[in-house]
Amino acid sequence: MPHRSTDPTLRSLVAGVLWPGFLGRSAPDWLLRELDAGLAGAVYFGQNIDQDDPDQVRGLSERLTVRPSVLLGIDEEGGRVSRLETAHGSTLPSAAQLGRVDDTAVTRAAGAELGRRVRASGANVTLAPVADVNTNPRNPVIGTRSFGATADLVARHVAATVDGIQSAGVAACAKHYPGHGDTAVDSHLGLPRVSLPREEVEQQHLPPFQAAIDAGVAAIMTSHVVVEAFGDAPATVDSRVLGMLREGGFTGCIVTDALDMAAIRATYGSGPGAVLALLAGSDLLCLGNPFDHTYPGGVPSDEADYAEVRDALLAAVEDGALPVAVLERAAASVRALSERVVALAAAAGPAEGFDAAAVVRAAIAVHGSPALGEREAVLLDLRDRASGVVGSAAEPFAAAFGARRIQVGPLGGRDVVGAVSDALGAVPPGAQAIALVDAVQAGGPQRRALGMLAAARPAAIVVNTGLPAVDGLPLSGVDTYGSSRVTAEVVAALTATS
Known part of the structure; x- marks a missing residue:
């Protein structure tokens, strides 16, 4: 009797919940093969984009869009985090600068400009805005990526940014649920823990995510953060935490933060972490940037990163640890995100004017x-x-x-x-x-x-x-x-x- 893991239908189902990064500025053969076999899409990082050739990334996007449902994501926030302008620095203000100005019309215009740029690149999902409330001044990873230190300030600017991004025909993905703002550890490098009382988390850190939901955000990204009031596992792999997100009325796609980050890779492993994330309620598994890792021979391997997680999911189905019904639920949510992306692009409004320098001067x-x-x-x-x-x-x-x-x-x-x-x-x-x-x-x-x-x-x-x-x-x-x-x-x- 053949193994279930060799079933083409099952392999397509697994591929449909995976969102890998890749190396280089052209489409590798393995990525094109997997896209043909049902892969959800791919995520761009700075090393995929030629900063001095505005046509390169658009051409790459056209090559990767083998079907209308392909999700092309990019970690483009403006300010400190930019992939489209990583070589020379962003020409958009930071979230903290927008929070300082505190004019939601300006923030919406910034979101619309960000969305316009992402759409011009051929990508259709941007991993923004940051909905974290930066209550720890020593936070090593959020800081000026946050709109500010109070829930109401961050909430209104998150909602405005979501509205702006999605008005430009691009899906927004608010992050990092249920909040990375009170941490003192960078989850790229270790596993952060938040020791706040439950009431404080609910009052100070969850409202911006609710504001994003109320604004119609297409996706929300999890955090690899242990919130001790909710349990002893990182939110990405905790069904109680992700269940709270659904209880808050979110019906969109739950996207994991990158599974190659040390908070998951060094504690569970990317493959086992992916299985746990799906079981917890995650839908789309972001695998991260293969440029950040090396393999035997000292070189990064994008295909090895992808195969590690894919094979872990197939093995988990084979041994019964991962029910097919869980994969089907996640794949249906990813398909719904693809449909949402197509609808947003069809309804996109005209470009708006935006003066980034004026925002910075005011901030x-x-x-x-x-x-x-x-x-x-x-x-x-x-x-x-x-x-x-x-x-x-x-x-x-x-x-x-x-x-x-x-x-x-x-x-x-x-x-x-x-x-x-x-x-x-x-x-x-x-x-x-x-x-x-x-x-x-x-x-x-x-x-x-x-x-x-x-x-x-x-x-x-x-x-x-x-x-x-x-x-x-x-x-x-x-x-x-x-x-x-x-x-x-x-x-x-x-x-x-x-």
């Missing part, structure tokens, strides 16, 4: 008199290294300031005194020092570095691309609430005339 906060003058500028980059998923290859501030850049950070675990002394020794006596920081809360290494800089170079200025310190900055400077290219250009122009 930034200037402290003291951070004037550059005519002197040579040297940029001391003290910032932490962002995870590969949220970090951009671009460094727009050096270009915007016309400054020589010295990479000093990350400072965690290092001799801060030695690192800063060495950096200052490379700054000519007559030059203007600019400190680029992103984590300036009291007690941290970047704050210590700024204290040293203030003593040695009191005319130095600070450009803080993260969230502001509660007790201010020890030097003149700017809290930018973002690190995009448009932010760098606005700040450079402002400090040139201060």
